[in-house]
Amino acid sequence: MTFQIEPLPADPFISLFSLSDQELAARRARRVRVDAKPGYPCRISLADAEMGETVILLNHEHLPVDTPYRSSHAIYIREGVTPYTPPPGHVPDVIARRLVSVRLFNASGDMLDAGITEGSGLAPLLEAAFSDPAVSFIHLHNAKQGCFAAKVVRAA
16 A cells, blocks of 8 residues: 655745744744754655755644644645645655654544654655554654654555
8 A cells, every 4th residue: 555745735824924033933833044954854844944044943733633642743834835746655864864663543633653764764664654544644753853744644
């Protein structure tokens, strides 16, 4: 069973770029100038931001479930980018080049299992995870910083 890595949609974040620094701070967000590549992975474009680019760092609730696993964490987003949905079964470079925490969830949002792997070896692990019918979706996190990277579902 193959997998599909999903980007975040751009629409919920577009208005953030027109806010002042003070308005961003009131939303627990901030503008950041990119000073390293890789280093600022965008969750919309599923690519690292370019040197000198400005991104927004914000807290994003990536697991809005009514379980003890409800979760949010910091993410970066880039302005004016189109969500990139990789082909089914493909792990984009922004994930493949990082150490990744893999968290398997059932349909109720309860964690079934978790592990850590190099992103370059992620595809076979995702394929195997979805062979279990109890696994409804998978969340990937950058293991070092703990940031949410992407949601993974079964490919249609």
